[in-house]
Amino acid sequence: MTSLVRAVRRQRGLTLDDIAQRTGLTKSYLSKIERERSTPSIAVAIKVAAALEVEVGQLFAADTESQSFVVDRLPEEGDKATHLRMLGASMLGKTMSPFVLDPRRDDADLDHAEHPGQELVYVLQGQIDLHYRDEVTPMSQGDSAYFDSSVAHRIRARGRAKTRVLVVVHDQPGATHR
Numbered sequence: 001m002t003s004l005v006r007a008v009r010r011q012r013g014l015t016l017d018d019i020a021q022r023t024g025l026t027k028s029y030l031s032k033i034e035r036e037r038s039t040p041s042i043a044v045a046i047k048v049a050a051a052l053e054v055e056v057g058q059l060f061a062a063d064t065e066s067q068s069f070v071v072d073r074l075p076e077e078g079d080k081a082t083h084l085r086m087l088g089a090s091m092l093g094k095t096m097s098p099f100v101l102d103p104r105r106d107d108a109d110l111d112h113a114e115h116p117g118q119e120l121v122y123v124l125q126g127q128i129d130l131h132y133r134d135e136v137t138p139m140s141q142g143d144s145a146y147f148d149s150s151v152a153h154r155i156r157a158r159g160r161a162k163t164r165v166l167v168v169v170h171d172q173p174g175a176t177h178r
Contacts (some may be wrong), residue, residue: 006034007068008052022051097169103128103157118170119149126163129156 009019016034020027025044032038033048040048049056070091087098121130122144130137130145131154138158139145147153149169157163 005030005048005052008054009034011068012052014052019048019051023047095170099167099169100124101155101165101167103155103163103165105157114150114152115169117149119147119153120166120168120170121145121147121155122166124164124166126161127158128163128165129158130154131156 016027016030019030033040046056070088072087083102083104085100088094123139123141125141127140130139132147133151155165
């Protein structure tokens with residue numbers, strides 16, 4: 001956990017004083033945690049994770065290098081297909097949630113609840129209808145939309161051709177990414 005705390009803290013541009021103020025812990029104790037001179041309790045780990053705006057489980061990851069640089073490869077042909085693929089899922093201290101979506105036409109897949117923050121939608125392949133508020137905007141390959149994601153919205157494929165969309169969600173400051 002210790003080197004991950006330092007890595008996330010630095011990635012976020014925070015000082016030990018900043019984390020001390022957010023957690024109520026001393027700068028000295030936090031420094032000991034970062035230098036592996038003290039092992040925090042679960043309660044302290046939860047406080048530190050909240051101050052760093054990460055899930056506590058991320059602080060216990062074994063490989064810090066792979067957590068600060070993540071490459072996602074296109075799945076092989078034989079891999080189990082899914083219509084939603086998270087990108088950078090193991091990235092430490094994420095400030096964005098990117099994913100590739102293969103939207104469908106059927107109504108069961110239309111639900112896309114509003115959430116805090118902003119969203120970017122970029123059509124990689126095919127055509128979609130972007131439902132935003134009470135309006136429907138047709139979009140084709142190369143089109144993009146950037147919008148307030150706290151407003152009800154959803155994406156639906158148009159036509160029978162394969163459709164693929166890059167979606168990047170950015171939460172409001174203070175939100176924790178999964």
